[in-house]
Every structure is written in C-alpha cells, then in structure tokens.
Amino acid sequence: MTFGFAPPPQVPPPTSADSAARLGRMLEPAEWASAGIPLLRNPREVVAGLHDRHRPVPSTAIVAVLDVQERVTASASFTELTAAPDGWEYRNALLVHLRRVIPHDLRLRAPVRTAVLLYCREGEPLWTETDGAWMWGLRDACTLHGLRCGAYITLTPDRWQVLGEGRGGRRPKPSTVDKPVTAARRTGAERMETRRTTAGRPEAPHTAAPLPAAPNRSMARRTGGGAPEAHRHTAAR
Numbered sequence: 001m002t003f004g005f006a007p008p009p010q011v012p013p014p015t016s017a018d019s020a021a022r023l024g025r026m027l028e029p030a031e032w033a034s035a036g037i038p039l040l041r042n043p044r045e046v047v048a049g050l051h052d053r054h055r056p057v058p059s060t061a062i063v064a065v066l067d068v069q070e071r072v073t074a075s076a077s078f079t080e081l082t083a084a085p086d087g088w089e090y091r092n093a094l095l096v097h098l099r100r101v102i103p104h105d106l107r108l109r110a111p112v113r114t115a116v117l118l119y120c121r122e123g124e125p126l127w128t129e130t131d132g133a134w135m136w137g138l139r140d141a142c143t144l145h146g147l148r149c150g151a152y153i154t155l156t157p158d159r160w161q162v163l164g165e166g167r168g169g170r171r172p173k174p175s176t177v178d179k180p181v182t183a184a185r186r187t188g189a190e191r192m193e194t195r196r197t198t199a200g201r202p203e204a205p206h207t208a209a210p211l212p213a214a215p216n217r218s219m220a221r222r223t224g225g226g227a228p229e230a231h232r233h234t235a236a237r
Contacts, residue, residue: 025087026132056120074102090137105146116150125161
C-alpha cells in the first residue's frame with residue numbers, strides 16, 4: 001500500500017459559451033455613457049483623497065461610498081486577479097467589501113448614497129475589457145446594495161481618467177503623513193482597524209482639564225438656587 005497526495009482536479013478549459021457569457025458581462029463606453037451615471041463635481045479631490053488613503057498599486061481596486069455632498073463615508077481597497085476579466089466575479093468581490101464597511105440601503109425608495117470605483121492598472125487610460133467588466137460589476141453591485149452607481153476611474157502610471165466623461169488629470173503624489181492601507185494587511189484585528197479608518201475621521205473630543213482645589217478652603221456646594229455665601233451662613237448657625 002502506498003500513500004500520497006491525490007492529483008489536483010483538472011479545470012476544464014473555457015468553452016465558447018463561457019467566453020460569450022463573460023463578454024456579455026461587461027459594458028462598453030457607449031453603454032456606460034448612456035446609463036445616466038452621475039457626474040462628480042470634483043473628481044480630482046475624490047481621486048486624491050482615495051489615493052492618499054489607500055496608496056493603490058497595479059491591480060488594486062478601491063470602492064468608495066459618497067454621501068450627497070460627495071464626502072467619502074466608507075471605502076475599501078483590495079486586489080482582484082483573474083485569468084480573464086469577468087464582471088460576475090468583480091461584482092461579487094465588490095459586494096463582499098461593501099457589506100464589510102457600510103450597511104445596505106435597500107429599504108430606501110431611491111438610492112441616496114453613490115458608489116464610485118477607482119481601479120489602478122498598467123497601460124494607457126483607454127477602455128479595456130477589464131474596465132468593461134469592472135463597470136458591469138460596479139453597476140450590478142450598486143443595485144444589490146441599494147446604492148447609486150457612480151463614476152468608474154482608472155489610475156495608470158501617469159494619470160487618472162474618468163471613463164465615459166473625458167475628464168482626467170495627473171496622477172496624485174502620495175502624502176508622507178499617513179501610511180498606506182493595503183489589502184495584504186487586512187487580516188484579523190487589522191481588518192477591523194482598517195474598516196474603522198475607511199470612514200471619515202472625526203476629531204478627538206476636547207475635554208477641559210480639572211482645576212486644582214484651593215488649599216485649606218472648603219468648596220461651596222452649589223444647588224439649584226441660592227448663592228454659595230448664603231449656604232456658608234446657614235451651616236455656621
């Protein structure tokens with residue numbers, strides 16, 4: 001009798017039907033432009049904020065949820081590598097991270113918050129099949145999470161580009177204040193810490209320092225009415 005490891009199961013090669021289904025799960029620029037995607041008032045500010053918060057590298061996707069004032073209320077970054085771009089897999093990955101950082105809005109009659117996607121990749125800032133799959137995945141994930149589908153932004157080595165709008169600019173420079181938040185560090189307790197830092201950072205509450213008590217002097221008690229001096233006369237009687 002011999003012992004060993006069973007060979008891994010063979011993955012069947014993709015068929016023509018699978019390829020056709022995968023190609024059907026992507027959006028071309030014309031379809032994206034006609035979908036009524038809301039325009040960002042200040043895309044440069046959104047891109048700079050997400051870049052400074054997550055420090056993306058190639059193959060990093062950043063999904064962010066904006067409120068009505070276009071402030072980032074939650075965001076998450078992750079790396080999604082597939083042999084062939086598939087909008088269905090991208091949709092599932094986006095849903096997983098959206099559910100971790102923010103509750104759904106499915107009970108609302110109409111979406112209030114908007115989700116945008118920033119994808120960092122190599123190459124030129126022109127539309128690719130990978131971009132089309134991300135567009136399809138973002139639109140479907142927003143529908144299933146009760147959000148409005150927002151802009152899809154590519155970040156290439158030299159610039160950023162809002163696909164379907166024609167707006168773009170230079171790649172933002174990283175800040176030296178904060179450390180990057182990468183997907184590799186999102187494990188265990190660090191994942192919980194990352195989730196807390198994805199939302200807006202409130203300022204720490206300010207508390208007044210206690211005043212030192214005067215030496216050898218009794219403190220007057222204050223009640224609902226009357227002056228402290230009157231209480232001292234009453235106690236002396």
